[in-house]
Amino acid sequence: MKKYLELMRQFDLIKSIKPEEIESYLSEGSCNITEYGKNNIVHFVGEFCSKLEIILSGKVVIERIDESGNLMTIADFYGGDVLGGNLMFSKNPYYPMTVTAKDATFILEINKDRLFQLFSDNHEFLRSYLEYVSDHTVILGDRIKHYVNRTIRESIISYLDYERKKQNSNIIKLNMTKKALAERIGVQRTSLSRELAKMREDGLIEYTPVSISLLHKFFKDCVRIMV
Template sequence: MKKYFELMREIDLIKSIKPQEIDSYLTEGSCKITQYGKNNIVHFVGEVCSKLEIILSGKVVIERIDESGNLMTIAEFFGGDVLGGNLMFSKNPYYPMTVTAKEATLILEINKDRLFSLFSDNHEFLKSYLEYVSDHTVILGDRIKHYVNRTIRESIVSYLDYECKKQNSNIIKLSMTKKALAERIGVQRTSLSRELAKMRAEGLIEFDSVSIKLLHNFLNKH
């Protein structure tokens, strides 16, 4: 239990709640700490959102499968991030996409009644909660639009542009496998490989298993 409280002290949203209060909430059952193993499903599509979940450690992703059967990673969440913050108060409080733990993850669950009590009794918590939900609702909405409306080529180009600026080089070192990159972009691995091959044939890029080199034709276009 001690390690859980150490993790909680690092999270802005929880800092306004006294440790002894959290301890009493855990004892009575209005709060709960749940562990998920790597690739465990946290929520299925259509599942009711009935509690606020604060990630203490680990990594959680929101995924969807498109009409072609491709797995698309919409968003990633880490320690300090919140699940269900805006959804649980919706008229349709159902998870629209699958939520999966991509590595061993610890989550603090707060049930709805306890959450309402915190809102009314702890104004600092309420302020932090509203700030978080407001900021991240806009970000997530933009991200979903970004992925849903783009072609495979546009998604690849967007990723390469971002990594080119981030790494400050036209030779992009891949920090993930082609399979993981395909999931990030939201296509099948074969579709990604086919599109990369087309871009190579058009003189835009060169690539191997660990890097992608952006050629002059690509750089001049973008």
């Protein structure tokens, strides 16, 4: 229990809840800590969302399979990130995509009744919750818009533009294998390699095994597909 409480103290969303309160909620069952092994499914498509989940450690991804059968990673979530934050209060509170633990993962679950009570009694928690949900709803919506129903090149450009903003550089460092990058974009590895080669021939990028450099022509295509 102590190691979980120490993990929780790292995250802004949970800091406003006193450790003794969390212990009490865990004892009574309104909160729970669940462990998922690597590649375990956290939520299936269509599963009802009935609780707020805060990732304490590990890595969780949202995935979808496109019409060609390719696995697409829409978003990654790590310690301190939230699942179901806005979904559980919608009129259709069902997970639209699969949620998978990519590493051994621990998640704090807060049921809906306890969550409402925290909103009423702990305004600092409410403020942190609203800030998190507002910021990340925009980010996730943007990611989905940029990856769904796009050509391979458009998906690659959207991903690279996202990483350019995130890394604040026109030289994108690649911290994953080409197979993992293909899954992130939602294409086969061979299709990714072929399209990257075409983009280099067309003067959009230069790349090495560890980085991709964005050239002037890349930004012209980026503006075109982002509108």
